[in-house]
Amino acid sequence: MNALIFRWARLHELTAPEWHAVMAAREAVFIVEQNCPYQDADALDAQSWHLIGTCDGLLAAYLRVVDPGRKSVHAGTFYAEPSIGRVLTATAFRGKGFGQQLMREGIAGCDRLFPGQGIRISAQSYLLNFYRALGFVEVGDEYDEDGIPHFEMRRT
Ligand SMILES: CC(C)(COP(=O)(O)OP(=O)(O)OC[C@H]1O[C@@H](n2cnc3c(N)ncnc32)[C@H](O)[C@@H]1OP(=O)(O)O)[C@@H](O)C(=O)NCCC(=O)NCCS
Structure with missing residues (x-):
């Protein structure tokens, strides 16, 4: 199997087929696989x-990397930092290191686009070790988001 080829884009720069592939993958993973009815396509896209x-x-x-000051988890508070989210590897490609490659490229992109600002994420608890290995550290206590x-x- 070949390596990942990365493409960064704002929403308006994606073609319709690219955006369709993104939404199909997000729905397959976060709604169907994780059995979680929630509003996936949102204003943050x-x-x-x-x-x-x-x-x-x-x-x-x-x-996706949400711009600084836009991502809100708790009512009325916004992450000052850029925020990586909707992290996924399609099921057919899991266990080959792609998730880690994706996150490393995501972190490098944040450092390039928003230098010195750090990164804050809302991480599913079962993946704490996955994110710790990438330099993220827990902030505060566990909480519920969409039943998960x-x-x-945070990564400085
Ligand atoms: C999490 C996810 C992106 C990992 O993708 P992947 O391509 O299979 O991951 P990798 O092959 O790069 O694995 C990287 C490391 O994470 C670990 N890891 C991967 N999936 C894991 C899981 N479900 N639970 C615990 N550890 C996991 C691997 O063991 C590996 O560790 P190692 O380097 O010590 O061997 C993928 O399982 C996924 O899409 N999950 C569903 C969506 C999701 O929950 N996203 C995160 C939202 S916060």
Whole structure:
């Protein structure tokens, strides 16, 4: 299997087929696989950088970086930092290191686009070690988001 090829884009720069592939992957993972009915396409999509990783012409991995000051988890408070979210590897491509490659590219992109600002994420609790290995540290206690346990994590 070939390596991931990365593409960064704002929402308006993506073609319709690219955006369709992103939404199909997000729905497959976060709504169907995780059995969680929630509003996936949201206003933050227009306030984010989208990172698509393709392998052999297929969308294999994806994340978005929400612009600083836009992401809110607790009512009325916003992350001052850029925030990586919707991190996924399509099921057919898991366990090959793509998730880690995707996050490393996401972190490098944040450092390039928003130098010195750090990164804050809302991480599903079962992936604490995945994010710790990438330099993220928990901030505060576990909380519920759309019925799934999460930790806020920060990378300086
Ligand atoms: C999390 C996810 C992106 C990992 O993708 P992946 O391409 O399979 O991950 P990698 O092959 O790069 O694995 C990287 C490391 O994370 C670990 N890891 C991967 N999936 C894991 C899981 N479900 N639970 C615990 N650890 C996991 C791997 O063991 C590996 O560790 P190692 O380097 O010590 O071997 C993928 O499982 C996924 O899309 N999950 C569903 C969506 C999701 O929950 N996203 C996160 C929202 S916060």
